[in-house]
Amino acid sequence: MNNLEDSDDPLEVQAIGDDAETPEELLALWEEEAPEPGGGIANLVACAFTLVFGIVGMVLSWNLSLGSLTDPAPGFFPFVVSLITAVLSAAQIVLGRRGGDGEKFNRYSVTVVWGVISLLVFVTALPLIGFEIPALLLAFVWMKWLGGESWRSAGLYSVLTVAAFYLIFVVALRTQLPHLF
Secondary structure: OOOHHHOOOOOOOOOOOOOOOOHHHHHHHHHHHOOOEOHHHHHHHHHHHHHHHHHHHHHHHHHHOOEOOOOEOOOHHHHHHHHHHHHHHHHHHHHOOOOOOOEOOOHHHHHHHHHHHHHHHHHHHHHHHOOHHHHHHHHHHHHHHHOOOOHHHHHHHHHHHHHHHHHHHHHHOOOOOOOOO
16 A cells, blocks of 8 residues: 555545565665665765864864863863764765765755755844743744744644753753843
């Protein structure tokens, strides 16, 4: 049963692999549906981009002050994440030269660009109007337009996500996030 016309239930939705009986059949279905591999050049470009991103993140974090392990400053955790990104990117450049299973860029690849743009808007708005509104808008945009959720799901999950982050970081951990409430 591969499509809705074969089903007796009009509300039944078939996912890829629902009719596979063995793991091998499922793997074959997945490989059939997979996009073309990007190859070594695409892998190198992606790794170089994330390496530069990691290095820029380390420099910007260093400028915020790192502090120490027992008394971390605002730049400490962004520095650690940027360092991990740079190290893994460099390792992938050296060790992952065969191209692997990376996908070719296609029309859906632009989703990443919109994700980065929305994140930059979030970072710009955060010090101006606080954490709550930009975080709610970012979560909603990511869930609705980048994730394809329904309006109801995107709205509900956005509110729950921001509330959870608010309770964890502002209330429980007492971090110095700019916030309205």
